[in-house]
Amino acid sequence: MDVLSKPKRPQPRPVRLEGEPVANRYRERLDRHVAFGHKTYTPTQLVVRRAEGCWLESVEGQRLLDFSSGVLVANLGHNHPGFEAAYARYTDGVPRNCYNAISPLEVEAAERLVCNLNHPKLQKVLWADSGSAGIIKAIWAAQRARPEKHILIATRHGFHGKKGLAGDVTGDWSPNPNVRFISFPMYEVRDVSLLPSAEAGKDRLLGPYAQELEQLKVEHGDDLLLLITEPYLGAAGSFHPPKWYLQFLSKWCAENDVIFILDEVQSCHGRTGRMYAYQTYGIDPDIVVLGKGLGNGEPVAAAVGRADLMDSLDYGEGSDTYSGNPHACAAVLAALDIYESEPVVENCRAMSRVLQEGLSQLRDDFPCVAHVRGEGLVWGMEMADYRGLPAEVVANATVLECYRHGLHLLGPLSKKVLRISPPLVITEDELREGLNRMRQALTALTKRL
Ligand SMILES: Cc1ncc(COP(=O)(O)O)c(C=O)c1O
Structure with missing residues (x-):
């Protein structure tokens, strides 16, 4: 892949989110001292203070359920x-x-x-x-x-x-x-x-x-x-x-x-x-x-x-x-x-069924979701064009809305696919909680769009 030949997309630099004075200061300081290309763009640029199991705590004190495992890294959860x-x-x-x-x-x-x-x-x-x-x-x-x-x-x-x-x-x-x-x-x-x-x-x-x-x-x-x-x-x-x-x-x-x-x-x-x-x-x-x-x-x-x-x-x-x-x-x-x-892999298989069912239900209930694909605990939710907005915009807006509802996601894959990849040790209650937060986020978003 030729990184330099990729067309540039306008992205806010640095990201600033309303009501996050502490995080915004970190975002600004990062922008001043760390090269721009070091970070991958996400609409949230979450600033994390601590992490435990499947949960992250932002510098503002918000608790977020981690549906990214870092970047599919913390399979055993954070600070196991x-x-x-x-x-x-x-x-x-x-x-x-x-x-x-x-x-x-x-x-x-x-x-x-x-x-x-x-x-x-x-x-x-x-x-x-x-x-x-x-x-x-x-x-x-x-x-x-x-x-x-x-x-x-x-x-x-x-x-x-x-x-x-x-x-x-x-x-x-x-x-x-x-x-x-x-x-x-x-x-x-x-x-x-x-x-x-x-x-x-x-x-x-x-x-x-x-x-x-x-x-x-x-x-x-x-x-x-x-x-x-x-x-x-x-x-x-x-x-x-x-x-x-x-x-x-x-x-x-x-x-x-x-x-x-x-x-x-x-x-x-x-x-x-x-x-x-x-x-x-x-x-x-x-x-x-x-x-x-x-x-x-x-x-x-x-x-x-x-x-x-x-x-x-x-x-x-x-x-x-x-x-x-x-x-x-x-x-x-x-x-x-x-x-x-520990039965980490067995848990992954059991939770996979819960996640598949939950994501498929979201696809059936929300026309802004086009497809759901995955296996184990690595799933993609492809967003659709919706009310005149391209899928790329819908995907970024969903990531941001999930964040507001206390759910941390990676930035979209291939512009319009949400990556769902929680730690493999996630409990059924936590998984259902995350799916519920996604549902609330999609409900709020589709009302607004
Ligand atoms: C399938 C696959 N191969 C290779 C890599 C590159 O790994 P790294 O970023 O550690 O160099 C990645 C990273 O996301 C990946 O997902």
Whole structure:
């Protein structure tokens, strides 16, 4: 993706909200001292003082239910007591950095992670300090393992990060001449794509996707190096494919000696209702890239894959200052402790049904909601044009109205899709409370528009 070629949209700078004198002062000070591009635009620019579980407290003292989990990071909720206690125990007295030494925490975290992944192909870990760096390292490993192959296949409208090679395989156009995009199911499979009915008629639907890959084989033959995809398109607006699509990609890669990289930066650690999305979808990646939930908020990511691929990089070729530092590894261990002792993923599955029902009801009741799509606890609510207003305006107004009703959302995905992604530990009462606040917000908004 070429960040600089994106057209500029006029956005208020800084955001000022009526009745928020304390927050407005922080917003102004931030604007004075932090580069504008550092922040992602949301109509609220919430200023948070504290957080606990699924709740945030603003500097004005307002309590908000968090339907964003940070940015799908705090899967265990904020300041989870068990996670924090384990993290404090692991980090007690250890150095923050071990660049030119080995930390027992790193060894233990890698062992535990591979064991937790529990897949014969996912054997060795390459740590990273962000999701996009993990993607880049996964691609480097593949490139180094097969230097004679050049073509990188990516699913169109995916998001793998903004930096370097991760940016190259993002979106629908690439400055990298070796990148080829293939189609990913979007509006073809509407609303709740993981229903068994989405599997019906798959042979007919599969045809065009298979043809695109066969055409790439004709054009590039043995030059096809890897295929990278997200399990579902996140940033593009929450498009969750039927299982047969990803199973087809996985099988096609295996049959054609193409390295299959699954970007689980967002989906890992329970989001889709299983610990990993490759389990949800029944697929066999050669490398998975993990991030966000991996350290429950601590900046840590990892590419984990086949030993023959991951070991293709020589001493230092996959290292950098912060990757795999002891505190990052402590967060990985503390998170695994909780996942392995508490029913986090089971709760996600149970709450998924409540959320699906609640969001579908909102779609049925409010004409400004066009579609609802999702799985586990990662859902998208696509807004419609409404009373002459474009969906983009309706989406931003809904985020702001939800905020006024004490519900924190991310800024819209792809301009018009609201992301609903509460912590996986949310209780049924909290979830229903959040849905109720959304209903009140939509009622107030539609009366006003
Ligand atoms: C699927 C996916 N891949 C990669 C990234 C990039 O991760 P990071 O922002 O940590 O570099 C993201 C971030 O949102 C993501 O959602």
